Amino acid sequence: MTSANVALNVRAHRRRRVRRRFLRRPTAVVGLTGVLFVVAIGLLAPLISPYDPAANDYSNLLASAFSPGHLFGTDELGRDILSRLMAGTSTSLLAGLLATLFALAVAVPIGLISGYYRGLLDTTIMRATDVMLAFPFLVLAVGLAAIIGPSLGNAILALSLATIPGFLRITRGEVLGLRGQEYVQAAIVNGALDRVILFRHILPNLVSVLVVQASVTIPALIIGEATLSFLGLGVQPPAASWGTMLSSAQNYIWQAPTLALYPGIAIAITTLSFNLLGDGLRDVLDPRSKK
Amino acid sequence: MKWFIMRKVGTSLLTLLIATMVVFIGVQALPGDTAEVMTAEVTDPAVIQAIRAKYGLDQPVPVQYVKWMENAIQGDLGQSAQTKLSVSSVLADRIPVTLELAGLALLIAVLIGIPLGIMAAVRQGTWWDYASTTGSLLGLSVPHFWLGLLFILAFSVGLGWLPASGYVPFFESPLQNLARMIMPAVVLGTGLAAVVMRQMRSSMLESLSADYIRTARAKGLSERAVIGIHALRNSLTTVLTVVGLQLGALISGVVITEQIFVIPGLGKMTLDAVFSRDYIGLQGVVLVTAAAYILVNFLVDVAYVLLNPRLRLGGGA
Numbered sequence: 001m002t003s004a005n006v007a008l009n010v011r012a013h014r015r016r017r018v019r020r021r022f023l024r025r026p027t028a029v030v031g032l033t034g035v036l037f038v039v040a041i042g043l044l045a046p047l048i049s050p051y052d053p054a055a056n057d058y059s060n061l062l063a064s065a066f067s068p069g070h071l072f073g074t075d076e077l078g079r080d081i082l083s084r085l086m087a088g089t090s091t092s093l094l095a096g097l098l099a100t101l102f103a104l105a106v107a108v109p110i111g112l113i114s115g116y117y118r119g120l121l122d123t124t125i126m127r128a129t130d131v132m133l134a135f136p137f138l139v140l141a142v143g144l145a146a147i148i149g150p151s152l153g154n155a156i157l158a159l160s161l162a163t164i165p166g167f168l169r170i171t172r173g174e175v176l177g178l179r180g181q182e183y184v185q186a187a188i189v190n191g192a193l194d195r196v197i198l199f200r201h202i203l204p205n206l207v208s209v210l211v212v213q214a215s216v217t218i219p220a221l222i223i224g225e226a227t228l229s230f231l232g233l234g235v236q237p238p239a240a241s242w243g244t245m246l247s248s249a250q251n252y253i254w255q256a257p258t259l260a261l262y263p264g265i266a267i268a269i270t271t272l273s274f275n276l277l278g279d280g281l282r283d284v285l286d287p288r289s290k291k
Numbered sequence: 292m293k294w295f296i297m298r299k300v301g302t303s304l305l306t307l308l309i310a311t312m313v314v315f316i317g318v319q320a321l322p323g324d325t326a327e328v329m330t331a332e333v334t335d336p337a338v339i340q341a342i343r344a345k346y347g348l349d350q351p352v353p354v355q356y357v358k359w360m361e362n363a364i365q366g367d368l369g370q371s372a373q374t375k376l377s378v379s380s381v382l383a384d385r386i387p388v389t390l391e392l393a394g395l396a397l398l399i400a401v402l403i404g405i406p407l408g409i410m411a412a413v414r415q416g417t418w419w420d421y422a423s424t425t426g427s428l429l430g431l432s433v434p435h436f437w438l439g440l441l442f443i444l445a446f447s448v449g450l451g452w453l454p455a456s457g458y459v460p461f462f463e464s465p466l467q468n469l470a471r472m473i474m475p476a477v478v479l480g481t482g483l484a485a486v487v488m489r490q491m492r493s494s495m496l497e498s499l500s501a502d503y504i505r506t507a508r509a510k511g512l513s514e515r516a517v518i519g520i521h522a523l524r525n526s527l528t529t530v531l532t533v534v535g536l537q538l539g540a541l542i543s544g545v546v547i548t549e550q551i552f553v554i555p556g557l558g559k560m561t562l563d564a565v566f567s568r569d570y571i572g573l574q575g576v577v578l579v580t581a582a583a584y585i586l587v588n589f590l591v592d593v594a595y596v597l598l599n600p601r602l603r604l605g606g607g608a
Binding site: 027127128130131133134135136137138139142143145146147219223226227230231246249250253254257260261263264267268271272275276279 | 302305306307309310313317320321425428429431432433434435436437440441443444448449538539540542543546547550551561562565568573577580581584585
């Protein structure tokens with residue numbers, strides 16, 4: 001058996017073990033199911049949505065739940081709540097995923113370089129993350145929206161900017177630890193190129209930490225997008241988002257209190273599923289969390 | 292120890308200095324300058340130019356920055372173009388409101404999070420543990436502002452027990468003040484409580500499996516002393532760091548909570564300044580927020596060393 005074959009077998013075995021351990025956790029499985037359900041709705045929304053989420057119907061304003069043709073009723077402009085919830089699912093998932101991916105794409109390379117080369121560059125980068133962290137995400141997002149104008153794209157940009165320092169610090173911390181490991185030291189002594197060490201020896205060992213971190217960042221950013229849209233700094237009407245739905249619900253809280261329930265429940269189900277999945281992944285993938 | 296504190300003071304001041312530059316440049320990057328906002332109805336370019344000259348807006352940006360910093364150090368953050376009020380005096384009115392809200396929220400977070408975290412760790416694997424772990428995950432998954440709306444629905448619209456919004460200064464009427472602050476503080480505190488609880492649980496579990504705990508038990512100490520004195524003390528340092536790191540989330544939470552409950556604090560001031568294009572006010576409030584964040588982080592770092600004798604004797608981290 002060649003060494004490549006052995007390595008493949010070890011990897012396949014490890015993957016099977018991880019999968020088995022993950023599936024043994026009921027909360028993790030519930031989380032995974034929830035995430036798959038929400039993603040399916042987000043992807044299929046344009047196909048399965050009963051109405052156009054932005055279509056007004058002035059003859060049927062603030063219809064209550066279970067009224068004919070509208071399972072969850074209609075809002076202040078007669079728009080179908082269920083359709084808007086579905087459209088909001090796509091918006092929220094898109095925002096959470098894109099902002100997380102963008103933050104990873106920026107933070108991981110910088111963190112790798114910072115932790116690997118250390119020195120003045122590292123100090124400068126860390127000082128810069130300190131400064132970035134001094135502006136809480138909402139303050140940052142509000143400022144950005146003021147500079148570049150409110151829109152979903154800009155909300156995503158603000159969310160990822162706010163996420164970068166955290167990812168950067170985690171990556172750098174891991175790299176600092178891995179750099180001292182014997183196999184990395186051996187590669188250095190053997191004269192391996194820096195980029196080979198970084199991408200072949202260090203990066204693969206970061207994957208599980210980053211996956212866990214991403215799985216808890218996505219729900220936080222979904223809440224972030226809803227918050228910004230609620231404040232009028234994200235998705236602009238008439239496009240549907242859970243945040244904008246809650247914001248208009250607040251204006252009708254005395255006439256139609258239930259309007260404030262549905263989008264919140266949708267957010268809670270989505271973020272709870274992601275958090276359960278993240279906890280499960282952490283238990284399975286993160287060696288330090290073993291009890 | 293002295294060396295450690297001095298170094299921390301140095302890096303904190305450096306961070307603050309860079310933060311002031313970021314704030315200043317950020318506000319410069321906003322579309323339109325203060326002179327244009329002040330002279331919205333004026334079309335004569337000569338008048339706009341005269342106002343620019345009067346407020347030093349025609350100077351190069353570095354000169355404007357130095358002048359702004361000179362004034363800021365003396366406590367003068369300028370005058371809002373919209374309200375004509377001094378930004379510093381508006382801040383002085385608003386800071387205590389936000390401090391009260393944040394303080395109450397922290398208190399709630401600690402009062403809920405720490406005991407629940409200890410219970411969950413001590414009774415690991417029991418229904419206590421599962422219930423509080425699930426509860427904390429729920430606390431993390433529910434957005435603040437929705438919880439705020441639910442509270443208004445339940446306690447104001449439904450039961451009519453508490454006013455839905457508004458603010459009364461504490462010294463005017465303590466009861467009225469608390470009646471209006473309790474809902475926002477609970478809304479803000481629960482999310483934080485979830486984080487504190489999870490951290491407390493995991494660091495208590497770690498402490499409880501340490502050798503010194505086995506020693507403490509072996510020498511016959513009561514379980515209460517083992518948990519209350521030995522394990523708790525070591526876990527609190529970790530929790531302290533986490534609470535410090537949560538400050539950013541707390542400030543973001545303050546912005547949205549104040550908006551929902553119409554509380555005239557720093558968070559509402561930030562949003563009002565953005566929506567009314569009050570750049571000078573925005574500059575001031577963002578600067579104060581960043582400074583507060585840096586100050587609290589400094590205090591957390593120092594407290595961490597003070598609480599952890601290993602770092603203290605080692606001469607610093």
